[in-house]
Amino acid sequence: MRSxxxxxxxxxxxxxxxxxxxxxxxxxxxxxxxxxxxxQVQLQRLLVAGIEQSGWRAELNAIHARKYSDSxxxxxxxxxxxxxxxxxSSVIIFLFYHSPINSASVMVGQDSVRNMNGQRxxxxxxxxxxxxxxxxxxxxxxxxxxxxxNPELQNSSEYNQHENIVQERREVVHYxxxxxxxxxxxxxxxxxxxxxxxxPQKEQxxxxxxxxxxxxxxxxLKEADRLMDYKLNALIETDKYEKxxxxxxxxxxxxxxxxxxxxxxxLLDVYTKNIPRQLWQVxxxxxxxxxxxxxxxxxxxxxxxxxxxxxxxxxxSQRYGEIWFTPCVQRNYRKGQIxxxxxxxxxxxYFTSDYCGLSIEEAEGLFTYFKNMYVFxxxxxxAIKTEKSLEYYYRDxxxxxxxxxxxxxK
Amino acid sequence: MKEDAVILLIxxxxxxxAFEKVYEYFPMIRKMILTAGGNEDDARDMFQDSVIVxxxxxxxxxxxxxxxxxxxxxxxxxxxxxxxxxxYHNHYKPVAEIAESTEITEDSEEEFxxxxxxxxxxxxxxxxxxxxxxxxxxxxxxxxxxxxxxGYSGDKTAKAQKYKCIERARKMLGDKLEHLKKIxx
Numbered sequence: 041m042r043s044x045x046x047x048x049x050x051x052x053x054x055x056x057x058x059x060x061x062x063x064x065x066x067x068x069x070x071x072x073x074x075x076x077x078x079x080q081v082q083l084q085r086l087l088v089a090g091i092e093q094s095g096w097r098a099e100l101n102a103i104h105a106r107k108y109s110d111s112x113x114x115x116x117x118x119x120x121x122x123x124x125x126x127x128x129s130s131v132i133i134f135l136f137y138h139s140p141i142n143s144a145s146v147m148v149g150q151d152s153v154r155n156m157n158g159q160r161x162x163x164x165x166x167x168x169x170x171x172x173x174x175x176x177x178x179x180x181x182x183x184x185x186x187x188x189x190n191p192e193l194q195n196s197s198e199y200n201q202h203e204n205i206v207q208e209r210r211e212v213v214h215y216x217x218x219x220x221x222x223x224x225x226x227x228x229x230x231x232x233x234x235x236x237x238x239x240p241q242k243e244q245x246x247x248x249x250x251x252x253x254x255x256x257x258x259x260x261l262k263e264a265d266r267l268m269d270y271k272l273n274a275l276i277e278t279d280k281y282e283k284x285x286x287x288x289x290x291x292x293x294x295x296x297x298x299x300x301x302x303x304x305x306x307l308l309d310v311y312t313k314n315i316p317r318q319l320w321q322v323x324x325x326x327x328x329x330x331x332x333x334x335x336x337x338x339x340x341x342x343x344x345x346x347x348x349x350x351x352x353x354x355x356x357s358q359r360y361g362e363i364w365f366t367p368c369v370q371r372n373y374r375k376g377q378i379x380x381x382x383x384x385x386x387x388x389x390y391f392t393s394d395y396c397g398l399s400i401e402e403a404e405g406l407f408t409y410f411k412n413m414y415v416f417x418x419x420x421x422x423a424i425k426t427e428k429s430l431e432y433y434y435r436d437x438x439x440x441x442x443x444x445x446x447x448x449x450k
Numbered sequence: 451m452k453e454d455a456v457i458l459l460i461x462x463x464x465x466x467x468a469f470e471k472v473y474e475y476f477p478m479i480r481k482m483i484l485t486a487g488g489n490e491d492d493a494r495d496m497f498q499d500s501v502i503v504x505x506x507x508x509x510x511x512x513x514x515x516x517x518x519x520x521x522x523x524x525x526x527x528x529x530x531x532x533x534x535x536x537x538y539h540n541h542y543k544p545v546a547e548i549a550e551s552t553e554i555t556e557d558s559e560e561e562f563x564x565x566x567x568x569x570x571x572x573x574x575x576x577x578x579x580x581x582x583x584x585x586x587x588x589x590x591x592x593x594x595x596x597x598x599x600x601g602y603s604g605d606k607t608a609k610a611q612k613y614k615c616i617e618r619a620r621k622m623l624g625d626k627l628e629h630l631k632k633i634x635x
Binding site for chain 1: 469
C-alpha cells in the first residue's frame with residue numbers, strides 16, 4: 041500500500057506534468073476509480089494555486105503600500121501627513137498623560153454597540169464593565185478588553201511576550217487548577233477532595249469581536265496540530281453563531297476545555313444548544329456534567345475529570361454574561377495600528393454608511409472606545425520594555441470547596 | 451495600445467511591471483467600492499482580486515480582451531463586491547445600476563472562491579509551513595536551498611516537513627470547502 045508521502049509526491053508530479061505518458065494514463069485511471077484520490081488531487085491543485093495567488097497578492101500589496109499609503113489616498117500629501125502626524129502625536133501624548141492605567145475613567149466612552157437582540161446600547165460607560173478597581177490590558181493583535189483580575193487570563197499566553205509572536209512563549213496556555221486528594225481512611229465510604237473554589241465576580245460583559253484565524257494562530261500556534269480541530273474553527277466562523285457568545289474571544293477558553301475534556305464533542309454541544317442562556321450558566325452546566333464523570337470514575341481518570349470540573353467551575357465563577365456586539369468592527373481595528381487614529385473622520389464615515397447604519401454619535405463613540413484601547417496597548421508595551429518581563433502568576437483568589445465523591449471500589 | 455502592452459508584459463513573464471501598470475486603475479475601483487459602502491481595505495481587496503482574475507485570464511493564449519482593462523477590472527470588482535455583500539448580508543441593496551454583463555462565469559467564480567479559500571487556509575497554517583510552501587511553490591527554490599534558508603538539518607528533513615504541511619493544509623482545505631458547501635447549499 042502506498043504511503044501518504046508517496047501519494048503526495050505522485051500527485052505533485054501529475055500536477056507538474058512530470059509523469060511519463062503511460063504513468064499519466066495509469067494515474068488518471070486510478071483517479072477515475074478512486075474518488076478519494078481524485079479529491080486529493082483537486083485539493084492539492086487548489087493549494088498550489090492558493091500559494092501562487094498568495095504570492096501575487098503580496099506583490100500587489102507591496103505596490104499598494106508604495107503607491108497608495110493611507111495618507112496619499114486621503115490626498116493630504118507630505119505636509120498634510122506631517123500635520124496629521126503632529127496632531128495624532130499630541131492626541132496620544134495627551135491621552136497618555138491623562139489616562140492613568142488604573143483609572144477606569146479613561147475607559148469611559150460611549151460604546152456604540154448592540155445587545156444580543158441587535159438593539160443598540162448607547163451611552164453605556166465602559167467602566168461599568170470592570171468596575172473602578174480594574175486595570176485593563178490590550179492584546180497586541182486583537183484589541184479586546186481583558187480583565188487583569190481574571191487569573192485565567194493572567195496565566196494565558198495573551199499576556200506574555202506578544203511582541204514576538206514567533207518567539208518562545210509559554211508552552212501551556214491551559215489553566216490547570218490545583219486540588220488535593222485526602223488519604224482514604226478505613227471503613228470510610230467517601231473520599232474527600234479539596235478543590236479550589238473561585239470567588240464569583242460580579243457579572244461581566246464581553247465584547248464580541250469576529251474570531252479570525254489570526255486569533256487561532258496566535259493562541260494555538262504550537263498546539264494547533266494536537267488541539268485545534270479545523271472543523272471547530274469553521275463552526276465558530278459560521279454565520280449561525282455570529283451574534284452569540286460562540287463568536288466571542290472568551291469562548292476560546294471554553295473551546296480549550298471542550299477539546300480537553302469532551303467525549304465526542306458533547307461539551308461543545310452543550311454550549312451550542314444553550315445559546316439563549318448566559319455564558320456562565322452554561323459553564324455551570326458543563327461543570328456539573330464533568331463532575332458526574334468524576335463521580336463515576338476512579339484513579340487517574342477521576343483526577344482528570346476533577347481537573348475538568350475545576351476548570352469549568354472557574355469559568356462559571358467569572359460570570360460572563362451579556363454580550364455586546366460591535367457588528368462593524370473589522371480587521372482595521374484588530375491590527376492595532378495606532379496610525380489609524382489619523383483616519384478617524386474617514387472611519388466615522390464608514391460606520392455611518394448604510395453598511396453599518398450607526399448614527400454619527402454612535403460611530404464617534406465607538407471610535408473613541410477603540411482609540412482608548414490603543415492607548416492602553418501602548419502603555420502595556422511600555423511596561424514590558426521597562427520591566428523586561430511581566431510575570432503574571434496565578435493568584436490565590438479562591439477558597440477550598442469540598443466535593444464528596446464515591447469511594448472507588450478497587 | 452496600452453492593453454496589448456500590459457498583456458504582452460504578462461505573457462512575457464514581467465508580472466511586476468504589468469501589476470505596476472494595472473495599479474493605475476486602483477483609484478477608480480476604490481471610488482466605486484467606497485460609494486457602495488465599502489472601506490479602504492475592501493477597495494484594496496476587491497481591486498487586487500480583480501487584478502488576479504485579469505492576470506490569470508491574460509496568461510491564457512486564447513484570451514482576447516473585448517474591452518479596455520479599466521472597464522474589465524471595474525466590472526469584475528463590482529461583481530465581486532456585490533457577491534461579497536450578497537454572501538454576508540443578504541439584504542444588500544445595489545447603490546448603482548448593475549451591468550448585466552460579467553467577465554467571469556459561474557464556474558470560474560467557484561474556482562476563484564476555492565482558490566481564495568485555499569489562500570485563507572494557507573494563512574492559518576502558521577508561519578513555518580506557509581514560508582516553506584511559498585519558497586517551494588512560489589519562489590521555486592530547491593529543497594537544499596529551503597533547508598538552508600529555514601535552518602533544517604538537510605533537504606530530506608525539509609522535504610518531510612513539506613509533505614506534512616501539505617497534508618495538513620489539504621485536510622484543512624477539504625474540511626473548509628465541505629463546510630462552506632453545506633452553508634451555501
